[in-house]
Amino acid sequence: MTDEPAERIVPAVHDTAEDIASMEIRGAATIADAAAGALATQAEASTAETPEAFEAELKAAARRLYETRPTAVSLPNALRFVLWDMEGGSVDALRESVAESAAGFQTDLAEAQDRLGRIGANRLRDGDVVMTHCHSTDALSCVKAALDQGKDISAVVKETRPRKQGHITAEQLREWGVPVTLVVDNAARRYLERVDHVLVGADSIAADGSVINKIGTSGLAVNARDRGVPIMVAAQTIKLHPGTLTGHTVEIENRDESEVLEDAERDRITGGDPDDADLVVENPAFDVTPPRYVDAIVTERGQFPPESIVTLMRELFGTDVGEPWE
Ligand SMILES: O=C(COP(=O)(O)O)[C@H](O)[C@H](O)COP(=O)(O)O
Numbered sequence: 001m002t003d004e005p006a007e008r009i010v011p012a013v014h015d016t017a018e019d020i021a022s023m024e025i026r027g028a029a030t031i032a033d034a035a036a037g038a039l040a041t042q043a044e045a046s047t048a049e050t051p052e053a054f055e056a057e058l059k060a061a062a063r064r065l066y067e068t069r070p071t072a073v074s075l076p077n078a079l080r081f082v083l084w085d086m087e088g089g090s091v092d093a094l095r096e097s098v099a100e101s102a103a104g105f106q107t108d109l110a111e112a113q114d115r116l117g118r119i120g121a122n123r124l125r126d127g128d129v130v131m132t133h134c135h136s137t138d139a140l141s142c143v144k145a146a147l148d149q150g151k152d153i154s155a156v157v158k159e160t161r162p163r164k165q166g167h168i169t170a171e172q173l174r175e176w177g178v179p180v181t182l183v184v185d186n187a188a189r190r191y192l193e194r195v196d197h198v199l200v201g202a203d204s205i206a207a208d209g210s211v212i213n214k215i216g217t218s219g220l221a222v223n224a225r226d227r228g229v230p231i232m233v234a235a236q237t238i239k240l241h242p243g244t245l246t247g248h249t250v251e252i253e254n255r256d257e258s259e260v261l262e263d264a265e266r267d268r269i270t271g272g273d274p275d276d277a278d279l280v281v282e283n284p285a286f287d288v289t290p291p292r293y294v295d296a297i298v299t300e301r302g303q304f305p306p307e308s309i310v311t312l313m314r315e316l317f318g319t320d321v322g323e324p325w326e
Helices: 011-021 028-045 051-066 074-084 091-121 137-148 166-175 185-194 217-227 242-246 263-270 306-317
Strands: 129-132 154-158 180-183 197-200 211-214 231-234 286-289 296-299 302-304
Touching (some): 028 074, 051 074, 091 296, 137 231, 180 185, 197 211, 242 306
Parallel strands (some): 154 180, 197 231
Antiparallel strands (some): 211 286
16 A cells, blocks of 8 residues: 555545536535545545544545635535544544544535525515526525425526536426526526526625626626616525635636637637637636625525625634645
8 A cells, every 4th residue: 555645545536526627516515515425435445554644545535626626615615624523543433533524514515505595585586587697506495495485486597608507507497397598698688677586606705795606697797786686696604715704815717718619610710720829718617796796695594795794704614714634
């Protein structure tokens, strides 16, 4: 057995990391759930002989998972939650504590989403139309709870270029029997006329109440404000970004240009010149919506005007939060 902790990461953890990086596993809550599960798998499969070796191995696995996508803070928050609870004087005791805290975390995550959904549903009235962007399980939980309360809800679903996560939202809503109008992103402003709420999720919430979510959220929010449509953000507290309490900004992920432009399309634009360095394609995956465009952040602990979210963040995290493997 090698002594290098990174070389003892089990294949299943590498697979999960690759699935997160390639977006087979995507969406902030789903990523958090998968990351906690992967740490439990690492713990279960570990052949470490000493507690020190076991801990080093778990931290290496956490780092591998962390380095996949930078914007959704639910990922490091999940890793922190599981690793900070790791305790025990033997490998077996440590293994058990990781399994327990990972399972506890996953249960809490699911319960928090249900609770958040019930809270968010109170904002939705019978007959309301929501406009969605991307695919957010937290946002959909609010719709589900409203449906369970017997309310009729319909949706205008933005396609969400370049990866069209709006299709996942449309599929889920149709499964629940919700009437869906699917529109391209550029049509959003026109359709806001017939919408009662913009309902989106979040990858991270900053201490000043800014919402970091799928690219296009901020433009949608500005348009919605202009049209007088309230903007509701559904985000479990696992989306609160502790680093922003000390002035750090949230890293915005840039993804590959192939998501935006296929090779044949690039060839057409450049006349087939593969070395044309003056055609630049940028593909930021997220943007920042300032708090003044957000009406409410709905969490499992209640609804907050964005400017007051900092109080909840301090309560949950304190002010001194390090990296998961510290
Ligand atoms: O922006 C996205 C997903 O982006 P991507 O598809 O790039 O991962 C979602 O709105 C948030 O992650 C919240 O989702 P959830 O509420 O499910 O956590």
